[in-house]
Amino acid sequence: MSKSMNKKGFTLIELAVASMLLAVVGLAIVSTFTGGLKVYYRLRDNVSARTEILMSLDRMERDLKNTYTDRKIFFHGEPKKIAFPAVLTLRGPGRATYYYDDYKKALFKKEEDYARVVSEVSARDQDIKMLAAISDIEFSYYYYDENTKMYGWKSSWTEDSVAKKKNDEKTSSSAKENSDLGDRGEVKRINIKTGKEEEDETFPSPIGVKIKLAYKDGEKNVAIERFVLIPLSVSKQLSELKKLKKEKEKEAEEKAKDAKAAAQ
Amino acid sequence: MSNRKGFTLVELLIAVTILAVGLVGVLRAYCILINGLEVAQHTIDASLFLKEKIVGLERCALEQGSIPPGSSEDKLSTVSGALRWESQVEMLKSESSATKKVPAYGLDKVEIKVYMDALKPPRKLTLATYVEVNE
Numbered sequence: 001m002s003k004s005m006n007k008k009g010f011t012l013i014e015l016a017v018a019s020m021l022l023a024v025v026g027l028a029i030v031s032t033f034t035g036g037l038k039v040y041y042r043l044r045d046n047v048s049a050r051t052e053i054l055m056s057l058d059r060m061e062r063d064l065k066n067t068y069t070d071r072k073i074f075f076h077g078e079p080k081k082i083a084f085p086a087v088l089t090l091r092g093p094g095r096a097t098y099y100y101d102d103y104k105k106a107l108f109k110k111e112e113d114y115a116r117v118v119s120e121v122s123a124r125d126q127d128i129k130m131l132a133a134i135s136d137i138e139f140s141y142y143y144y145d146e147n148t149k150m151y152g153w154k155s156s157w158t159e160d161s162v163a164k165k166k167n168d169e170k171t172s173s174s175a176k177e178n179s180d181l182g183d184r185g186e187v188k189r190i191n192i193k194t195g196k197e198e199e200d201e202t203f204p205s206p207i208g209v210k211i212k213l214a215y216k217d218g219e220k221n222v223a224i225e226r227f228v229l230i231p232l233s234v235s236k237q238l239s240e241l242k243k244l245k246k247e248k249e250k251e252a253e254e255k256a257k258d259a260k261a262a263a264q
Numbered sequence: 265m266s267n268r269k270g271f272t273l274v275e276l277l278i279a280v281t282i283l284a285v286g287l288v289g290v291l292r293a294y295c296i297l298i299n300g301l302e303v304a305q306h307t308i309d310a311s312l313f314l315k316e317k318i319v320g321l322e323r324c325a326l327e328q329g330s331i332p333p334g335s336s337e338d339k340l341s342t343v344s345g346a347l348r349w350e351s352q353v354e355m356l357k358s359e360s361s362a363t364k365k366v367p368a369y370g371l372d373k374v375e376i377k378v379y380m381d382a383l384k385p386p387r388k389l390t391l392a393t394y395v396e397v398n399e
Contacts, residue, residue, distance in 0.1 A: 207326070208323070228319070234396075245398065
């Protein structure tokens, strides 16, 4: 009797119990999956955004640290844009430009090789790359003021500011030679066509650049600040300071000698 | 006939044990993964701090001519949690100049340690380098 009952099928209660159990198990599985997916999306959107920003900052830092002074490519700094001579990956020397696009709310990098910059051909589309989505950026430029003997900050670093500086030097201290361009005075460049001597102009880079960057992590604003010192400018500045110090020491020694001689 | 009655207790116990072993393996993999993520986050924060610190010291060397020697330590809070750091600055002298009290190389030896105490086991990141000074 019991056998035949069993063979007939499930009772309603059995089915209900089974489906309830199934539902519970299914619900557990689904909720685990949705939780996992949520974590995955959060990681993808936020953590990868942060990673991208940190990586683009590192790129910028590497390029800035490898910058050099050049006759054709000048260091050009604005509050939201920076262009400087750089060593481009696989393409050798050229100009790297980092800028913030207010419309697209993102940080971009433009790479132009040397020939393009010199012949003033505009950059191709593939030379421009989006680095990271950010909400704001601000560059400021760290420099040494020859007049006040103090370090300070500038919001832009353009040729105008140096042209002014040169005039100032010519008028104020003509005795001080090669003040911030190292030994450039020793090199003479002669134009092949005209046979005349060309003025050898380079444009110094600032000693350092501060990058203030803001981005949105979900709803809160996050700010990152990074200060990059340019090794070439730093060593130039240090040797300059060392020279000054030596001169001072010499002067002091001579004074001491004079004082001794006077005493005798 | 006896099979139709159901599982014996022993069978059930064996099944549960096997399942438990399998589950423990999977859960441990998760645990290791999360731990690894935490370590990575702390290490990133620590290295960012090291970068900032070194630039600060270089700037100090530029502006003041030298870095004040000695050791210092402090705590800082980052995205991933609290970190603790120690730094030591030493003037680099040659043997002959040690007697003359003149630093010969124009370099300062800098060592910075960042301790990640929140991690289990705790980790340490050390940076030792030389900074050019005006001496």
